[in-house]
Amino acid sequence: MNMIPDFKSIATKSPWIYRINAGSCNGCDVEMATTALIPRYDIERLGCQYCGSPRHADIVLISGPLTTKVMQAALVVFNEIPDPKVTVAVGVCPISGGIFRESYSVKAPIDQYFPVDVNVPGCPPRPQAIIEGVAKAIEIWRERM
Amino acid sequence: MSTQLTTLLAVFLFPGGLFALVLGLSLKGLDRRVAARLQGRIGPPLAQPFFDLVKLGFKRTMVPATASQPVFLGAPLVGVVSMLVAVALVPVSGLYSPDPMLGNLIVLLYLLMVPAIVLMIAGSASTSPYGALGFSREMTLMLAYEAPIVLAVLAVALRTGMGQGGVITFSLTDIIAYQRSHGMFLLDPVMWPALAAFALFFPANLGIIPFDIPEAETEVLEGPLLEYSGPALGLFKVMSALKAVVVLSLGIALFMPLPFDGIWGLVGWLVQLAVLMEIGVTVVRLSMGRMRIDQAFGFFLKWPLLLAIASVVTVTIVA
Amino acid sequence: MNFLQLFAHNLTQGPFTDPFPFQPAPTAKRFRGKIEFDPETCEGCRKCEKVCPAGAIRFTKTDKGLEFDCWHDSCVFCGNCEFHCPTNAIHQTQDWHLAHVQQDKYSMVAHGVIPSHECPSCGKPALFTAAPANKVKGFSEAEIAEFRALCPKCRGKYLRDRKSR
Incomplete structure (x- = not known):
């Protein structure tokens, strides 16, 4: 039985990341792609991996102010992600609405609909800030496992 | 009784089972690490595939509401078991030769088809449209690469059988023994077409980038694996790790068994596996883009098939 | 064979990754x-x-x-x-x-x-502003402090009084 905490700490070395674009302007998405793909930031070094399917994900990065149209779809995709999962809101749009706040077609802030755990503000946040947010998310994920 | 015991050991301990699993996962880790270095990154630690596997064990398996549960959860098990048996079927030069009762090259070729079939079944059992797409792509690809590989292996079998005075032999142990006494087929110009055909088949069967069309992440969201999560997905990872060992060591057994024994045989074999993994998988997958399914189908029906037929013809003529 | 050159370059020149999570990142x-x-x-x-x-x-x-x-x-x-x-x-x-957990949102x-404080001359609430007063020529330190303490109306009066003096 004593092995289980060890295995858990091993398991937290492999967080797989999934992106949900909830009506983002793509600025944050570009930064997220940069974080993963450009040798300079190399998030794979931390064991992270972007996955194509929500079923494989551990950490969800949500960008965008959650437009009315995309809201239902985003919720469906979010519920497909198996527990334990951690949600990270990337950019100011999902956190507060940013410059789109109080628009008729925007549902921000998203923490009314999603259980957000970590916020990474910025418009867009720089890749290092996203890495920092993911690191915070991994800590939360470890507690949750 | 003792043959059954050795067979069981071969399936579950060495070279199959635990050993092959650790070996396969390490090869995957090496592949990811070297790929990262070739791209100018640092890359994940070597043990990353093990971490992934442990992580998947902690996740919940979700079965889609419309999916057939026994088929959905049984498919990865079938794949893993078939690969466990397949590893035990491939001899290692100077180190391990399987019991002739266990099976021969033909059984091995059958078992090599099972992972693809399992992926197809998994894709269709998940009732996801992406799974269905993956199903059709996997089937198309399999139809394309099965013929060349069978012909290439046939050429090797013919060459060995005729060299030994018979017609054809499907025993991998005999093939290795023949190469150990007559020099490996890698250095034999007559076998080069077969080698080329096998080299082209190899990325398609392992599902790496020019031919990873059924599991394309960016197109069909990992296709058949889309709906899998948790331990079931982990089983698929185990299956593909074992498959990498099977296909690589089959290639080594068919074309380049080392003339060493004992511990040097083991070391040589491991080095061969690692080098093949780097040249055949990492460099290939980093330097190419993904083909469309019609391009891949046309490609396999053109070059590998021609090469394989040529190899069978030359082998027959030379003998 | 461009990509082979690229691979060789990457292998020999070493990885180009920032050591960020383990060391501070460079900032413009x-x-x-x-x-x-x-x-x-x-x-x-x-x-x-x-x-x-x-x-x-x-x-x-x-x-x-x-x-x-x-x-x-x-x-x-x-x-x-x-x-x-x-x-x-x-x-x-x-x-x-700036990354933070949800509790700190x-x-x-x-x-x-x-x-805010009371204007010493008229007793109305006033803000402690008028920082550029120190740029006005001829204002001594004591005068600046006195000036900044006043409410806007009294400041005008103060300036007019000062001019007439």
Whole structure:
């Protein structure tokens, strides 16, 4: 039985990341792609991996102010992600609405609909800030496992 | 009784089972690490595939509401078991030769088809449209690469059988023994077409980038694996790790068994596996883009098939 | 065979990855990060509140004085406030360590109070502003302190009296 905490700490070395674009302007998405793909930031070094399917994900990065149209779809995709999962809101749009706040077609802030755990503000946040947010998310994920 | 015991050991301990699993996962880790270095990154630690596997064990398996549960959860098990048996079927030069009762090259070729079939079944059992797409792509690809590989292996079998005075032999142990006494087929110009055909088949069967069309992440969201999560997905990872060992060591057994024994045989074999993994998988997958399914189908029906037929013809003529 | 050259280059020149999570990351000199507010120099003109596109800046009048709040979870780091501020009371720092857990969401605020007090000459509540007074020629230190303590109406009177003196 004593092995289980060890295995858990091993398991937290492999967080797989999934992106949900909830009506983002793509600025944050570009930064997220940069974080993963450009040798300079190399998030794979931390064991992270972007996955194509929500079923494989551990950490969800949500960008965008959650437009009315995309809201239902985003919720469906979010519920497909198996527990334990951690949600990270990337950019100011999902956190507060940013410059789109109080628009008729925007549902921000998203923490009314999603259980957000970590916020990474910025418009867009720089890749290092996203890495920092993911690191915070991994800590939360470890507690949750 | 003792043959059954050795067979069981071969399936579950060495070279199959635990050993092959650790070996396969390490090869995957090496592949990811070297790929990262070739791209100018640092890359994940070597043990990353093990971490992934442990992580998947902690996740919940979700079965889609419309999916057939026994088929959905049984498919990865079938794949893993078939690969466990397949590893035990491939001899290692100077180190391990399987019991002739266990099976021969033909059984091995059958078992090599099972992972693809399992992926197809998994894709269709998940009732996801992406799974269905993956199903059709996997089937198309399999139809394309099965013929060349069978012909290439046939050429090797013919060459060995005729060299030994018979017609054809499907025993991998005999093939290795023949190469150990007559020099490996890698250095034999007559076998080069077969080698080329096998080299082209190899990325398609392992599902790496020019031919990873059924599991394309960016197109069909990992296709058949889309709906899998948790331990079931982990089983698929185990299956593909074992498959990498099977296909690589089959290639080594068919074309380049080392003339060493004992511990040097083991070391040589491991080095061969690692080098093949780097040249055949990492460099290939980093330097190419993904083909469309019609391009891949046309490609396999053109070059590998021609090469394989040529190899069978030359082998027959030379003998 | 361009890619082979590239592979060789990457292998020999080593990885190009920043050691960021384990060591501090390099930040550009003019990086637009966290907002910093200096209540000492602020005039309370509320221009920044007006030009802020994201509505992140808010001034509220309380008993303590005029309170400034910039919520970093809404700020888009455009630099408009810094550009428009007449007294350079608002600055953007190079600090980008803004990732935080959900509990801290509403405490990601740059806060400042321009203190309020009673005008020594008329007794009405006044803000401690008029920082550029030190740029006026001929003002001594004592005069500046005296001037800044007054309410806007009394300041006009003070200046007129000073001129006539």
